[in-house]
Amino acid sequence: MAWRIKKAWLLTLIICLIPLLWLFIDVALNNLGSNPIQALHIRLGDWSLRFLCLTLAITPIQTIMRWRGMADYRQLFGMYAFFYATLHLLVYLLVDHNLEWSLIGTDIIESPYIWFGLLAYIIVFLLGITSSKLAKKWLGKTWKKLHRFIYIAAGAAVIHYFWQLKGNLAEPLLYVITLFLLLGFRMLIWATNLKLNKMMLPKGRK
Amino acid sequence: MIIKTQKEIPSSEITDLTVFKARRRFIKTVLASVVGATMPVWADNNKSRTLLPNNALVPTPIELVKNYTNYYEFTLNKEDSTKLAQNFVTDPWSLEISGEVEKAGIYHLEDILRQQTLEERIYRFRCVEAWSMVVPWMGFSLGNILKMAKPLSTAQFVKFTAIYQPETMPNQRNNVMLQWPYVEGLRIDEAMHPLTMLAVGMYGDTLPKQNGAPLRLVVPWKYGFKSIKAIVKIELLKKAPITTWNKSAPNEYGFYANVNPAVTHPRWSQNSERQLGSGFFTARRQTELFNGYSEQVADLYRDMDLRHFF
Numbered sequence: 309m310a311w312r313i314k315k316a317w318l319l320t321l322i323i324c325l326i327p328l329l330w331l332f333i334d335v336a337l338n339n340l341g342s343n344p345i346q347a348l349h350i351r352l353g354d355w356s357l358r359f360l361c362l363t364l365a366i367t368p369i370q371t372i373m374r375w376r377g378m379a380d381y382r383q384l385f386g387m388y389a390f391f392y393a394t395l396h397l398l399v400y401l402l403v404d405h406n407l408e409w410s411l412i413g414t415d416i417i418e419s420p421y422i423w424f425g426l427l428a429y430i431i432v433f434l435l436g437i438t439s440s441k442l443a444k445k446w447l448g449k450t451w452k453k454l455h456r457f458i459y460i461a462a463g464a465a466v467i468h469y470f471w472q473l474k475g476n477l478a479e480p481l482l483y484v485i486t487l488f489l490l491l492g493f494r495m496l497i498w499a500t501n502l503k504l505n506k507m508m509l510p511k512g513r514k
Numbered sequence: 515m516i517i518k519t520q521k522e523i524p525s526s527e528i529t530d531l532t533v534f535k536a537r538r539r540f541i542k543t544v545l546a547s548v549v550g551a552t553m554p555v556w557a558d559n560n561k562s563r564t565l566l567p568n569n570a571l572v573p574t575p576i577e578l579v580k581n582y583t584n585y586y587e588f589t590l591n592k593e594d595s596t597k598l599a600q601n602f603v604t605d606p607w608s609l610e611i612s613g614e615v616e617k618a619g620i621y622h623l624e625d626i627l628r629q630q631t632l633e634e635r636i637y638r639f640r641c642v643e644a645w646s647m648v649v650p651w652m653g654f655s656l657g658n659i660l661k662m663a664k665p666l667s668t669a670q671f672v673k674f675t676a677i678y679q680p681e682t683m684p685n686q687r688n689n690v691m692l693q694w695p696y697v698e699g700l701r702i703d704e705a706m707h708p709l710t711m712l713a714v715g716m717y718g719d720t721l722p723k724q725n726g727a728p729l730r731l732v733v734p735w736k737y738g739f740k741s742i743k744a745i746v747k748i749e750l751l752k753k754a755p756i757t758t759w760n761k762s763a764p765n766e767y768g769f770y771a772n773v774n775p776a777v778t779h780p781r782w783s784q785n786s787e788r789q790l791g792s793g794f795f796t797a798r799r800q801t802e803l804f805n806g807y808s809e810q811v812a813d814l815y816r817d818m819d820l821r822h823f824f
Contacts, residue, residue, distance in 0.1 A: 335794075341593050342582035342790050343645060404788065406797040411786050418783030471781045474643055475691060476590035 317380055324388045327355045328395075345404050352396040353425075357469065359389035360432070360462050361486050368493045383439055386458070390436030393429050421471035424464040431461035462487055571636045574647040574791045576717045582790060583724045584641070585743065586691055587676075587683040599723040601682045604744070607728045613673070613749035616664035623728055627714065629662070630654040634718075635711060637734035639741070640773045640787060640805045644798075647790040651732050652715030657706040665702065665750050672705040673755035674698045674731055675747040692758050698731065698742040699755040699769065701814075709734055709810055712745070735804040735811045737771040768824040772815070773805035777824050 331351055334340050340347040366382040405412045416422050435455055437443070444451045466487060469480045585595040588602075609626060612618040632652050640646040660672070676696040680687040686694040704710060711732045714721060721727035726743030733740050739759050749755075759767035766780055775785045786798035804811050815823075 342578040343788060345788060345792075345794060346645070348794075403794050404798065406795050408797040411798055411800070414785045415783045418778045418785060419781065421781050475584070475586060478590075 313377070317384065320381065321384060324359070324384070327351075327392075345399075349396065349399045349404060352392050352399055353469070356389050356392035356396055356432075357462075357465050357483055359385050359392060360458070360465060361483065361490065363389055364458065364462060364487070364490045368490060371493075371497065387436060387439055390432050390439075393432050397429055419472075421468055424471065425468035428461045428464040428468060431457045431464070435461070459491060571638060571648040573636060573650045573717070574789075578790045579647055579649055579716070580722050580725065582647075584643075584738065585724055585726075587679075587686050587694065587696065588724075589685065590691065595724040596722075598684070602679065602723050602727075602744075603682065604723060604728040607746075609729065609745065610747040611659065611663045611749075612747070613751050614666045614669035615750050616666065618663065623714075626659060630658060632714070635732075637709075637732060638805055639732075639734065639738055640801065642737035642739055642767065642771065642779065642784075644782065644784060644787050644801075645790060646787045646799065646801075646805075649716055650718075651711065651713040652718070653711045653713035653732070655708055656710045656712050656731065657708065659712070660705060660748075660750070663750070668752050669750035670702055671751045671754045672700045672702060673747075673749040673751050674700075674742045674745050675749070676742050677744045677746045692762050695746075696742055696758045697755060698740055699757045700733065700740070701754075702750070703814055704733070704811075707811060707814065709807060735773055735807040737767075737773060739767065740771050770815075770820075770823050772820065772824075773801060774803055774820055774824070775801040776803070777821055 331348065335344070335348065338344070363382055363385040366378050366385070370376055370378050401407060401412065405415075416426070435458060438447060438451065438454060447454065466480060466483050469483065470477070473480065581596050582592045583595045584592055585599060588595045588598040607623040608620050609623060610618075610620045632654060634650055634652050636648060636650045638646055638648050656672075674697065676698075678686060678695040680694075683694075685691065700710070713726070713730050713732045714728060716722075716725060721730065726741075729745050730743045731741045731745060754769060757769060759771075760769050773784075778784055784801055787801050789799050792799075802808070
């Protein structure tokens with residue numbers, strides 16, 4: 309049984325690399341359209357956001373299925389969100405700006421939508437480097453508090469996406485709805501727990 | 515019961531096929547003669563033959579220009595308009611010129627072309643979304659036909675209206691995003707400026723439908739959204755017209771929309787641009803004031819606060 313779970317996890321690890329492979333193929337075949345740099349950049353950002361959503365989806369899935377065996381997957385998806393976000397950032401710096409720091413500096417200072425992207429990345433970076441079991445043990449209670457920042461990262465990432473667009477808002481809207489549902493589910497659980505706790509308090513005492 | 519969803523076209527209005535073909539041929543011939551004369555300018559980038567400043571620009575590969583168009587009447591996706599625009603009917607085409615002019619009228623496009631000498635002009639085209647390309651347009655100065663209509667002294671602004679053809683334009687049919695038809699405008703001195711052109715072709719051929727066929731505006735020192743496609747009406751007005759993007763988001767898209775790296779869009783920088791056709795690991799290009807046409811147009815905006823009139 310344990311081996312089978314391990315195998316499923318390994319398979320997932322490999323499957324999560326398919327978007328990258330697919331992107332390599334598209335670059336090699338010149339399949340990215342008239343503005344391939346932007347297409348590459350957007351695709352990596354998209355995948356980072358998708359993995360962020362997947363990471364956030366694990367807890368609701370576990371709650372609904374009354375099963376607690378998916379923590380490893382949550383970590384895996386979280387690390388992939390970090391991985392694709394890092395590539396997204398590297399493409400921006402290297403492929404799009406060829407490390408011309410004066411252009412990069414002005415672009416960041418003058419583009420509010422990038423501030424949100426940066427905020428999201430800093431959070432995902434901190435969560436990524438503290439993702440290991442060792443770090444979890446070492447940070448103790450702080451770990452949980454720190455990793456709650458994933459909600460802020462997800463929100464900032466969606467704003468980052470929304471704010472740079474002129475026209476097509478359909479896709480970012482999809483992420484807004486997904487995040488809304490994922491966060492809504494948590495609020496619901498939180499509210500229910502609060503009510504249960506209140507009911508369990510002995511009467512006449514506050 | 516027969517439910518008619520569309521008004522029937524009376525047979526008298528259906529163009530005879532031979533006439534239709536003759537029109538096409540005519541436009542093609544006119545274009546061909548121009549290309550014959552000016553082709554070397556961009557074919558071998560012969561700088562000694564420059565007609566206008568900036569002709570040393572090297573055109574972006576045509577395939578990129580043809581497949582990256584903001585044509586919101588069809589789709590919000592720049593790469594889907596190529597296919598979607600193919601049902602769009604551009605022939606026959608007439609243009610109305612009216613408003614504060616002595617000689618208002620409705621003209622067939624081929625009659626207009628008969629009176630114009632087409633020129634090829636290679637301009638940089640800078641989109642407000644911070645990308646740019648270099649396009650060899652074929653056309654003539656807008657001023658030529660405005661002068662033909664004899665503007666009155668009261669004419670201060672020019673309003674351009676694009677076609678309203680909801681039966682072939684899905685986003686007009688479904689009222690998506692903007693208010694249709696698309697409207698743009700220029701101040702009269704901007705409209706009369708020799709750089710401002712009406713284009714009917716590019717790369718030595720008629721305009722592809724997705725690039726604004728059969729007649730579009732090109733104002734090279736302004737962001738691309740000013741260069742309205744598929745124009746059916748030009749009106750000279752006393753007051754500034756309300757333009758489409760300006761109406762949709764007044765704090766983001768101004769009436770002037772002059773390319774200016776120092777004036778940021780509220781959400782993104784305009785300091786640099788991605789040039790279509792440039793390779794991976796090449797830095798973006800530093801955007802120039804008035805898209806590099808300062809020498810020719812800066813005078814139009816003397817004493818104006820470009821931050822306020824953005």
